[in-house]
Amino acid sequence: MTAGTPETPAAACHDADCGLVALIRSAEVKTVEPKAVPVVPPLDQSADEWDDAPLYQARRKIYPQRVSGTYRRIKWAVLLVTLFVYYLTPFLRWDRGPNAPSQAVLIDLSNSRFYFFFIEIWPQEVYYLTGLLIIAAMTLFLMNALAGRIWCGYLCPQTVWTDLFQAIERFTEGDRRQHMQRERGGWTLERVARFGAKHFLWLMVAWWTGGAWVLYFADAPTLVHDLATLRAPFVAYLWIGILTLTTYVLAGYMREQVCLYMCPWPRIQAALTDEHALNVTYRYDRGEPRASVKKSAALLAKGLPAGDCIDCLQCVQVCPTGVDIRQGPNLGCIQCGLCIDACDAVMTKIGRSTRLIAYDTDLNIQRRKQGLAPEYRLARMRTLLYVAIIAVVGGVMAFTLITRTAQSISILHDRNPVFVRLSDGAIRNAYTVRIANKRSERREFTLSMTGLAGSLLDVVQSRDDGRFVVGVGPDQTREVRVLVTDYADRPAASTPINFHLYDVITGERASAGDYFRAPAGEAK
Amino acid sequence: MATENPHVDTTTGTATTGHEWDGIRELNTPLPRWWLWTLYLTIVWAVGYWLVYPAWPLIASFTSGALGWSSRGAVVVELNGLKTLRAPMNTKLAATALGDIKADQALADFTYAQGRAAFRENCGPCHGAGGGGAKGYPNLNDNDWLWGGTLEQIQQTIQFGIRSGHQKARESQMPAFGKDGMLKRDEIATVANYVRSIANLPTRPGADLAAGKRIFADNCAVCHGPDGKGNREQGAPNLTDEIWLFGSDEATIIETITNARSGVMPAWSGRLDPVTIKALSYYVHSLGGGEK
Numbered sequence: 177m178t179a180g181t182p183e184t185p186a187a188a189c190h191d192a193d194c195g196l197v198a199l200i201r202s203a204e205v206k207t208v209e210p211k212a213v214p215v216v217p218p219l220d221q222s223a224d225e226w227d228d229a230p231l232y233q234a235r236r237k238i239y240p241q242r243v244s245g246t247y248r249r250i251k252w253a254v255l256l257v258t259l260f261v262y263y264l265t266p267f268l269r270w271d272r273g274p275n276a277p278s279q280a281v282l283i284d285l286s287n288s289r290f291y292f293f294f295i296e297i298w299p300q301e302v303y304y305l306t307g308l309l310i311i312a313a314m315t316l317f318l319m320n321a322l323a324g325r326i327w328c329g330y331l332c333p334q335t336v337w338t339d340l341f342q343a344i345e346r347f348t349e350g351d352r353r354q355h356m357q358r359e360r361g362g363w364t365l366e367r368v369a370r371f372g373a374k375h376f377l378w379l380m381v382a383w384w385t386g387g388a389w390v391l392y393f394a395d396a397p398t399l400v401h402d403l404a405t406l407r408a409p410f411v412a413y414l415w416i417g418i419l420t421l422t423t424y425v426l427a428g429y430m431r432e433q434v435c436l437y438m439c440p441w442p443r444i445q446a447a448l449t450d451e452h453a454l455n456v457t458y459r460y461d462r463g464e465p466r467a468s469v470k471k472s473a474a475l476l477a478k479g480l481p482a483g484d485c486i487d488c489l490q491c492v493q494v495c496p497t498g499v500d501i502r503q504g505p506n507l508g509c510i511q512c513g514l515c516i517d518a519c520d521a522v523m524t525k526i527g528r529s530t531r532l533i534a535y536d537t538d539l540n541i542q543r544r545k546q547g548l549a550p551e552y553r554l555a556r557m558r559t560l561l562y563v564a565i566i567a568v569v570g571g572v573m574a575f576t577l578i579t580r581t582a583q584s585i586s587i588l589h590d591r592n593p594v595f596v597r598l599s600d601g602a603i604r605n606a607y608t609v610r611i612a613n614k615r616s617e618r619r620e621f622t623l624s625m626t627g628l629a630g631s632l633l634d635v636v637q638s639r640d641d642g643r644f645v646v647g648v649g650p651d652q653t654r655e656v657r658v659l660v661t662d663y664a665d666r667p668a669a670s671t672p673i674n675f676h677l678y679d680v681i682t683g684e685r686a687s688a689g690d691y692f693r694a695p696a697g698e699a700k
Numbered sequence: 701m702a703t704e705n706p707h708v709d710t711t712t713g714t715a716t717t718g719h720e721w722d723g724i725r726e727l728n729t730p731l732p733r734w735w736l737w738t739l740y741l742t743i744v745w746a747v748g749y750w751l752v753y754p755a756w757p758l759i760a761s762f763t764s765g766a767l768g769w770s771s772r773g774a775v776v777v778e779l780n781g782l783k784t785l786r787a788p789m790n791t792k793l794a795a796t797a798l799g800d801i802k803a804d805q806a807l808a809d810f811t812y813a814q815g816r817a818a819f820r821e822n823c824g825p826c827h828g829a830g831g832g833g834a835k836g837y838p839n840l841n842d843n844d845w846l847w848g849g850t851l852e853q854i855q856q857t858i859q860f861g862i863r864s865g866h867q868k869a870r871e872s873q874m875p876a877f878g879k880d881g882m883l884k885r886d887e888i889a890t891v892a893n894y895v896r897s898i899a900n901l902p903t904r905p906g907a908d909l910a911a912g913k914r915i916f917a918d919n920c921a922v923c924h925g926p927d928g929k930g931n932r933e934q935g936a937p938n939l940t941d942e943i944w945l946f947g948s949d950e951a952t953i954i955e956t957i958t959n960a961r962s963g964v965m966p967a968w969s970g971r972l973d974p975v976t977i978k979a980l981s982y983y984v985h986s987l988g989g990g991e992k
Contacts, residue, residue, distance in 0.1 A: 233730040430734075437732055593832030596841040596988065599941035606841060606988055636986050637808060647805060654809065659988050 238498040241352035245517025266391035275616035275650040307573040318562040324455040329512035337427035348374035386419030432497035457536040458502040491515035587690040613648040627673035634659040667694035798851040815983025844943040849991035855981035861967035878958030891915040892953040
């Protein structure tokens with residue numbers, strides 16, 4: 177490496193000498209600007225050369241180096257918790273009585289039910305999903321407004337599984353430099369073994385990932401037994417296969433390509449960020465100009481400026497997406513904070529204060545340059561608004577969940593005919609009434625109607641005992657045909673009426689409104 | 701330096717294509733190579749698709765594909781699946797008497813749903829999707845029946861039809877009193893006013909209702925009864941109620957007496973299976989006017 181070599185840092189570091197010690201010893205001054213522009217070889221004006229420019233580029237393979245520190249520990253913790261939750265949740269049990277599944281979290285597609293502990297969601301209650309999506313989006317925005325891409329760096333499944341796969345890769349093929357050396361050494365028997373072990377472990381993880389996925393859609397212990405004894409439905413094996421493949425490909429091979437080319441969130445978050453949002457930031461006010469330890473001592477002795485960055489490239493080598501954080505905010509940066517750990521380790525070793533790279537804002541860098549104290553504004557209009565929206569939507573969801581009834585009634589007025597004239601001149605309206613029983617036992621309901629004095633109610637399917645009793649099976653709905661006959665001399669064109677449902681045992685009720693229609697202004 | 705190269709964008713450091721439109725230049729950002737391979741893979745996939753699925757048109761047919769799949773075949777498979785699914789209930793329905801269906805809640809709900817589906821497909825074109833009827837096509841929601849409204853009577857009507865040509869069809873013929881010269885024009889007008897009077901409808905001033913009553917007794921009472929309340933054996937409508945199949949105004953009644961009315965309903969016994977006809981009978985009976 178020579179001063180001012182116009183290469184990207186990672187490419188410049190492919191030789192084995194560019195380790196930490198070698199770099200600390202290196203005595204060259206870097207003159208790269210904080211937001212340096214990678215130099216592209218000048219192109220000739222002639223048209224031929226333009227057309228020869230490549231349209232496609234090969235992926236630059238990234239060998240992220242092992243690192244330890246605060247953010248690495250946070251990432252391990254998040255990885256363990258999220259994977260633990262993902263793999264084990266289907267096995268949690270929840271007693272709902274004899275007519276309902278006993279799995280705590282279950283998406284029962286064939287019966288159109290979603291079970292989540294004490295909550296059972298019916299298809300018409302899919303608005304809870306809408307609420308969850310709004311909360312999820314707002315939480316994402318809030319995280320972004322507070323501290324950048326927390327989701328991308330720590331919580332995104334792509335990050336979590338890639339992290340796990342990279343750990344497996346380092347375990348089998350060795351850390352960054354060993355791995356690169358082995359690849360240069362060709363296919364030795366040892367490398368074949370290590371390579372085979374890596375892919376075996378990857379496929380095992382991928383297989384378990386797909387396996388856990390299907391357990392959310394059926395009774396987990398039963399399905400595990402059926403899968404093991406090859407009696408599970410084909411679709412279960414198919415989905416395990418699909419998810420094994422996607423996990424293997426996305427976490428093993430695609431990795432940062434997913435973030436760079438497939439995921440829309442980097443683009444969206446770039447539009448949502450503001451100057452107060454904390455981001456993983458290279459504090460160039462402190463770091464520049466870069467110089468090795470020796471050189472900076474020499475510069476300082478001469479009274480020349482020297483920054484804290486010794487250009488050891490550790491931040492680049494640990495980066496899972498291969499970016500140089502010192503170039504400023506970057507689309508490829510998932511803000512996992514591993515470069516902070518790497519830089520802190522170096523700073524501690526050479527006895528300088530840590531957090532040359534830290535969660536900070538460009539605004540604070542400018543303030544420090546002007547001799548002002550940095551300011552952190554976590555509570556600002558944007559974040560408060562996000563919190564308020566989350567609270568309102570969450571509150572509405574909680575309210576509807578608490579006040580949710582175990583029975584419901586919905587009315588559909590006949591459209592052909594809207595009303596019927598009977599032989600004695602009375603007007604009759606017919607309604608299709610759907611009664612939902614959300615309990616896991618059979619219940620009986622009575623049906624009544626208010627709002628139209630002197631009219632007669634008739635429930636076609638009900639027992640003929642004077643009261644209109646309709647039985648509805650456990651966790652089911654039932655449709656009955658209801659007739660309302662009005663004997664008034666001059667019925668109004670439209671009269672609002674209400675139907676009421678009562679549980680004959682518990683007295684729980686539900687109501688729904690509709691209209692009684694009649695030919696306008698005609699005598700009977 | 702990079703910033704001095706006119707063909708490198710200073711903000712991104714990416715080379716441009718060299719094309720310029722009003723000072724705007726296009727960045728030449730290369731796509732990832734795997735993306736290109738994905739494109740090739742989709743092309744290979746498409747070729748595989750041609751081989752296993754129907755794809756290429758020939759002169760009189762098309763390449764049918766190795767799987768032998770067709771959308772028609774897929775429908776047949778789905779229909780057979782439905783038949784298998786419904787088979788236990790259909791067997792039960794076939795074995796249950798019409799009058800006993802209502803007692804079994806599950807069977808009743810199943811029959812009602814089957815009947816509704818069959819009604820919309822087969823009966824809706826004349827009677828309307830909800831059985832609301834139209835001029836000349838009876839409303840099946842009301843409580844007036846030409847040929848009877850019990851479950852069995854409805855079933856018989858659906859099975860054999862009305863004036864359908866089936867040998868068991870419900871048959872009757874109203875004479876065309878005017879066209880065939882059985883009544884004169886003024887006699888028809890007189891009896892039309894009498895018919896309106898027994899239905900409690902206003903009559904034309906000066907109409908001779910006594911003469912009308914005589915004409916009615918001589919010509920109409922045979923089928924419609926001496927009091928005009930109709931006769932279901934003949935399919936002769938009750939003329940005293942508020943339900944009029946063709947209309948109750950004077951001109952329409954005169955037209956009816958002059959030319960006669962004889963609606964036709966096809967026999968469904970050869971077109972629909974007995975279980976479907978049973979479900980239809982139960983459904984029509986449930987619409988609101990069903991009689992015991």
